[in-house]
Amino acid sequence: MKKAISTSAAPKAIGPYSQAIAAGGFLYISGQLPIAAETGKMPDTIEAQARASLQNIDSILREAGYARNDVVKTTVFLADMADFDTVNKIYAEFFQGCLFPARVAIQAARLPKDARVEIESIAYKSAS
Numbered sequence: 699m700k701k702a703i704s705t706s707a708a709p710k711a712i713g714p715y716s717q718a719i720a721a722g723g724f725l726y727i728s729g730q731l732p733i734a735a736e737t738g739k740m741p742d743t744i745e746a747q748a749r750a751s752l753q754n755i756d757s758i759l760r761e762a763g764y765a766r767n768d769v770v771k772t773t774v775f776l777a778d779m780a781d782f783d784t785v786n787k788i789y790a791e792f793f794q795g796c797l798f799p800a801r802v803a804i805q806a807a808r809l810p811k812d813a814r815v816e817i818e819s820i821a822y823k824s825a826s
Contacts (some may be wrong), residue, residue: 707757709733711810718758723825725762730754730776731811744814746782748788751817756792759821767796768821774803775816785815790807 709731711717715753731749733740735742735757741747759765774789776782782803793799799819809816 701709703762705757705759705761707761708754709735709738717736718762721761723822724777725764725768725821725823727758727821729773729816730758730768731809731813733811733813733814734767738814740811744784745788746816747813748785748817749792751815752788753808755763755817762821764823766782766793768823769793769796769819770822771798771800771820773818774801775806775818776803777805777806777809777812777814781814786795 700719700721702716703715703720703725708717711728712731715728716726730751731740731754732747733754734750735754741750753792755764759768776785785803
């Protein structure tokens with residue numbers, strides 16, 4: 699059985715997709731742009747954008763009853779690989795105290811809304 703997960707604490711999907719889908723103990727979180735749910739605005743700096751994307755992931759995790767430590771895989775899309783070190787530092791802070799998830803980081807030619815970063819993730823929690 700699969701279930702769509704939605705929270706007003708993260709920005710609404712900007713297309714025909716769900717914020718997340720829970721299925722079989724897994725939570726598949728769509729790519730999160732650095733948009734503030736309250737304002738619909740995106741911060742300017744890469745630091746603030748990375749934090750905003752991760753905060754949106756955290757809000758979706760909590761809505762679904764998952765935690766940061768349940769994240770098993772992420773994909774980080776960067777508009778410019780020169781931002782890798784900066785995003786890496788913020789990412790490490792976000793997952794501090796957790797087993798770091800498996801991860802891919804790639805440069806994309808262009809991200810939606812001209813964001814500088816977008817992050818998707820997969821979390822897992824056993825039924826027991």
